[in-house]
Amino acid sequence: MAHLKDAPESQFAYVVVVARRARQLLIGGRAMVDNPKSRKTTRIAEEELQKGLLEYDAPHLNEQAEDKDEKKRKA
Numbered sequence: 001m002a003h004l005k006d007a008p009e010s011q012f013a014y015v016v017v018v019a020r021r022a023r024q025l026l027i028g029g030r031a032m033v034d035n036p037k038s039r040k041t042t043r044i045a046e047e048e049l050q051k052g053l054l055e056y057d058a059p060h061l062n063e064q065a066e067d068k069d070e071k072k073r074k075a
Helices: 009-024 041-050 063-075
Strands: 002-003 056-058
Touching: 009 041, 009 056
Parallel strands: none
Antiparallel strands: 002 056
């Protein structure tokens, strides 16, 4: 797994990272930006990600492809 600070290249991964962070904010997490532009948790999470404040793990694409091939062989 790669440990990244930049925004993910995939739109799906981007949405997942922002949604998970927004959920953390909803249950009482503190914003990592001093003066958020919005009060909405999703917007705050997006702002944090764009500023490179969020870290997340992303699986290597090769590992995913190998896992899919292995599952196909087992079926």
